[in-house]
Amino acid sequence: MDMLDMIKNDPWLEPYSEIIEAQHRHNIDKEKELTQNGRDSLSDFATGYLYFGLQKTDKEWVLREWAPGATEIFLAGTFNRWQRLESYRLKNKGNGVWEVKIPLERIHHLDLYKLFVRWDGGNGERIPAWCKRVVQDPDTLIFSAQVWDPEHYYTFRNTGFKPDTSPLLIYECHVGMATEEERIGTYNEFRQQVLPRVKENGYNAIQVMAIQEHPYYGSFGYHVSSFFAPSSRNGTPDELKALIDEAHEMGIAVIMDIVHSHAVKNEAEGIARIDGSYDLYFPSDPQRRYHQAWDSLCFDYGKNEVLHFLLSNCKYWLEEFHFDGFRFDGVTSMLYYSHGLGENFSTYADYYNGRQDPDAICYLTLANKLIHEVNPNAVTIAEEVSGMPGLALKIEKGGYGFDYRMAMNIPDFWIKTIKEKQDEDWHPTAIWWETTNRRADEKTISYVESHDQALVGDKTIIFRLIDSDMYWFMSKLMQSSYRVDRGIALHKMIRLVTATTINGGYLTFMGNEFGHPEWIDFPREGNGWSHKYARRQWHLADDTNLKYHYLGDFDKAMIRLIRSVPDFQTTPINKIWDKDEDNILAYMRDKLLFIYNFHPQKSYSDYGILAPEGEYEIVLNTDALPFGGFGLNDDRIHHFTQHDPLYAPHGKGWLKAYLPARTGLVLKLLNQQK
DSSP states (O other), X not given: OOOOHHHHTOGGGGGGHHHXXXXXXXXXXXXXXXXTXXXXXXXHHOOGGGTSEEEEOSSEEEEEEEOTTEEEEEEEEGGGTTOOOGGGBOEEEETTEEEEEEEGGGOXXXXXXXXXXXXXXXXXXXXXXXXXXXXXXXXXXXXXXXXXXXXXXXXXXXXXXXXXXXXXXXXXXXXXXXXXXXSOOOHHHIIIIIHHHHHHXXXXXXXXXXXXXXXXXXGTTOSOSEEEEEOGGGOOHHHHHXXXXXXXXXXXXXXXXXXXXXXXXXXXXXXXXXXXOSOSSSOSSHHHHEETTTTEEOOOXXXXXXXXXXXXXXXXXXXXXXXXXXXXXXHHHHHBTTTTTTOOOXXXXXXXXXOBOHHHHHHHHHHHHHHHHHOTTOEEEEOOSSOOTTTTSOGGGTSOOOSEEEOTHHHHHHHHHHHHOOGGGOOHHHHHHHHHOXXXXXXXXXXXXXXGGGBTTSOOHHHHHHGGGGGTSOBTTSOOOHHHHHHHHHHHHHHHXXXXXXXXEEEEETTGGGTOOSOBOOOOGGGTSOOXXXXXXXXXXXXXXXXXXXXXXXXXXHHHHHHTSTTGGGSOEEEEEEETTTTEEEEEETTEEEEEEOOSSOOEEEEEEEEESEEEEEEEETTSGGGTSOOOSOTTOOEEOBOOTTTGGGTEEEEEEEEOTTEEEEEEEEEEOO
């Protein structure tokens, strides 16, 4: 095998070339095994959702389940009064597959059902692993599978949709908490009320959380029980399809936050111990099976049946619901036997020390290949904190095949800066390093804060900056406070520098763009099962008497500016000035010049920066009055570089501008001198 491009591009990986190449060969060998040495495709392999679970044919209903440890299985439901009848007994077809066939007239739309399973030493009711709809009884709170067979299934109007990735601008969202009222929101409400906001704000993608069914709402959707069932607490499968279809109509891609890193440990609701065994989908070693930090179960990616289940799950959401791709949650936990807990990851040796899970890495590679085989335009994103090389590199180059990786260092940097640094010590060199430090051959999704930074026990960026003053000084009808003025100014600057230094895409969590107050806390016993903090107060952004709209309006202008440059994320980004003692940073992309003065007190008159010679106009100003600033600059004035014989041969001159404290300016080069 020739040396992989991944290693050629990074000589520091050469000492680990044997490990990297062995993993690459393992991935190739496993794909050959699953596809009968290439006679089939991965897409052919990933069709389990068309075989297992409850299927309707022209003649009958057929239910199949993989349960090798079972000794007896019955199908029970509302259609047979939950009795274990002989005509509903499943037959063992071999290889652990059980099957039952039921006449069409016996089972109807909205019927409830479960499996009653016996195994050596026990028995229990189980929800089929491959079921496509699960509902919870409002009185007993018990979950059951439900037949979804409406007279008319939803028909997609928009087919062949292609996500806009120039760049990918993601609005991360949660359907349940997207309503203003203190309750769980629905797919229909999101489609009607939130999608228009996303479009108006200029984002071209939504990343939807908590789609896969989960028994505990407060898990934020990360303790999945039924992997093929869209959460029924938000509505029906057809209503989810209508949401996705409407998003495509608006030019908005829909990315699913998919959880294949672990599963809920609940036995009655989830896939744990369906056949009485502990290692059906999970490792036989209890230490590897149980995730101590998450109180959940880890998959055994070395089993072909598990690969079949998870790969089929990827294809199912693409084919049946027209999702445009996935953000894979908890990738770090998958990559390492330690789940990344307690690891340092300070040198390359930490990535190749024998503590990596080659089967999990193989699964991720196969998943990416499958997804792009099913939909070549699909988008895949890895949520991964360790910095594993090659994650967002093409498979043929030795990578894992993700299109993007989350730039998880950036939100950590901003939180650390706000918490630990005095304003005078917000050094441009550090800001530049954190926002642009990434592997040259891998695209990233940059962000200031996602849902992670807003959960209870933490604080959003705006709340860190303003804190309790948000309760008293966000009205434009009252006197402002220093903390509010500072917070509004820095909130805009932080977002501007993060969003305009991207090499792939940018993400925000819904509401954070306008400084949604407080934290996120889902209903739980500790808060009296309240929805107060599990909702979005959209009226705050719409009320022009409040200052929240300043931040929302700025975000719209910022996104509009980014989208005004074709393929903004691929344009060269050139730092042209940084001076820590002045707290000044400047860089250029295409014809846009970004200048920041992070100093809390010093404003600079006629501050000189070496820039391409020519005429400039201000196209965005964080200090502008419409964005809650003080309007200290006259944005109508054009700026001209001053000739300097020393730098003229390089096409540069001195651009002098007034830079108020805590202000970011974006200037556009109109006429470049030659």
